[in-house]
Amino acid sequence: MRPDEEQDYVAYVTARLPALRRLSYYLCKDEHRADDLVQSTITRLYVHWRRAREARDLHRYVDKMLVRTFLNDQRLGWWTRVWLTDRPRELPCPGGDMETKVVVHDALAQVPPRQRVVLVLRFLCDLPVTEVAELLGCSAGNVKSQTARGLARLRELLDLREFTVEEVGEHGSR
């Protein structure tokens, strides 16, 4: 890569890093995995920077890259992956209604990965169904059904924690 291209890359990644870390954190169960995902994504972005720069919407291109990296990672190595359990809970959201947010994030982390991606893209990144479908390479109908299933699972998980949706609404509506 030429020096001027590297400068562009560094400037872009520096500016987008907070947004990428936030998106990654929504998708992953903890901050360490979220950071690993961002690290993998920006490494891939470096390799494909010339092609990426020609994309019609660079932000969308990079978000797509991150989501794909996340979904690919979910598919790999299930016999061999080692999961550490009983880790201390991470509290990445100081201030505000911290406990409520941790509970919701925990529940979201337990929603199956593809449904989680759809919920995050639709409700936290505010993407319309058609764009989520394009980003995931599936039909709009599939996105809608994944949304419905993901929301059902999320409600179920919150109920299991004896945490009602009404309480969340009262405490944390923006």
Add this chain to the structure above:
Amino acid sequence: MDRGEWHGSTRDHAVLGLLRDVEPSAGGSVDIGRAMRAGRRRVRRRRVAVAVAAAAATALAVFLPSLPWTRPAPPATPASQLVQDGQAFDAAAPAFLVGSAGGFTPDSYETGRYRQVIRLRSTDPASRATAVITMYAPGRQPSLPDGEPAPPVNDRPARWIPRGLAWEWAPGAWGTVALEDQTEDRDRAHRVAQSVLPRRGAPVSIPFTVDPAAIGAGRRLIGVVTSYPNDQVTTRVSVKYGTHDLAGDWIEVGVRQPRPSTAPNADLSSTPAAISASEVLLLPAGKPYAIFARGGDGPARRTLATAVTVNAGSLNT
């Protein structure tokens, strides 16, 4: 956003909206410099690999024909050695080697005496396109294809069929390629067919045993289903039992990767289980595999699933 598209209530939106102002802690371990160094290494490796491949291809093209020790590739296994008694494959061993071609790669292989089925998936992770190759033992194809002639496949006669191709892989023995969820793409179908070579494989290694008493009267092994390794990990191995090879009364039992979303809804022989109308899935605590049984009736599925003993040493657990 069109709220009608949401499929979620305002309440759902409010719940998830809570996370909008969540910020991962400052700093973190993301390092742009490290990404650039890793990216440079990756680019260099790619360039070297491309250069080596190009040089090797050139060298081979120039020198290979003249080398005295050059031998042609091992020939395909003659059909007479692939079939027993002239008309059946080994029920536990693959009889064909299938490569990636036409944008597809093998996903699973189902052996059988009279037909062997290879399911393919797209090499593009974003695509859901699939294809199925069905290879029949001599004389076992349901009907002879009568479509228009197609270019030969590995020098064997071929004919077009709806959404695919049929070819006579050995005298009197036909195979088909069907592209699913696709419009007609003859070129892709033909390339997939070209990637199928008759080549006897070793019997599939089964990482579990089944108590014979649980298999059911009159049933015998009719096939083995195995997923192709994905990053060197095989995610599914199962055996199928039936009273007849091509009959619909089969029952299947095996081990596979449990989906994270699967939640147990019952207990079977003190093991958490997810039981649905079509499947019994045992989820042994602390194990990275699930035992499943499909086909047959409910009681038979339960009996068979609980009769499996996984050989711990054969799985990388």
